[in-house]
Every structure is written in structure tokens, then in C-alpha cells.
Amino acid sequence: MSLIEVGKTNQVPPGVMKLFQVEGKKILVVNVEGKIYAINGVCTHLGGDLSKGQLEGKIITCPKHGARFDVTTGESVSGPKMAFLQFKTKNETIYGVKIEGESIKIDMP
Numbered sequence: 001m002s003l004i005e006v007g008k009t010n011q012v013p014p015g016v017m018k019l020f021q022v023e024g025k026k027i028l029v030v031n032v033e034g035k036i037y038a039i040n041g042v043c044t045h046l047g048g049d050l051s052k053g054q055l056e057g058k059i060i061t062c063p064k065h066g067a068r069f070d071v072t073t074g075e076s077v078s079g080p081k082m083a084f085l086q087f088k089t090k091n092e093t094i095y096g097v098k099i100e101g102e103s104i105k106i107d108m109p
């Protein structure tokens, strides 16, 4: 495991999410009510770009088929909808976050 600095806290104010490339991975850093979380930025369903999704509180909705994930736990709270059918998808990977001063550091396994 290693802590990698991805950005500064002023880049991700409350209610905002920002995508960072970390070691070839797309990591979405999200500020939920002042606390920073990091979640894989690629949807577990068919690879939708979660950074282009909708964030409401701690829930992010994939722009492709509407799967919803809890950014604090990675849990898939509802699956994608396609042709009026609702499917299931896997939970997202989340990463540990450490704030040091103004720096956002992600714990990469």
C-alpha cells in the first residue's frame, strides 16, 4: 500500500466530485458534507464514466444506465435499467483517503 497525493482539498469542495488518474486508474474523489471519499470512477456495469454522473448526497448515478452507488461504501444501491428491466451490478472499489494539510492522498493497494 502507498499513499499517493492526487490533489488539493480546495479542488473538491462539499458536493463536488473530481476525477483523477492514479497509477493508470480512474479514481473519483468526492466530497460528501465536508468528508472526502475516493471511489473507482468506472461503472461496474458496462464501464460508464461516473464522473459524468449525477451526485446527490452520497449517491452517484451512472450516466449510462442509471446504476446507483454509495460513494462512502462502494455499495451498488440499485442496478442499471435497460429496456424497462432492472439488473444488478457489482459494488464499486473504494480507496482509503488521508488528508494531510491541504493534500488529498489516496491509499493505493
Ligand code: FES
Residues within 6 Å of the ligand: 043, 044, 045, 046, 047, 048, 062, 063, 064, 065, 066, 067, 079, 080, 081
Ligand atoms: S454502464 Fe453504468 S449503469 Fe450501465
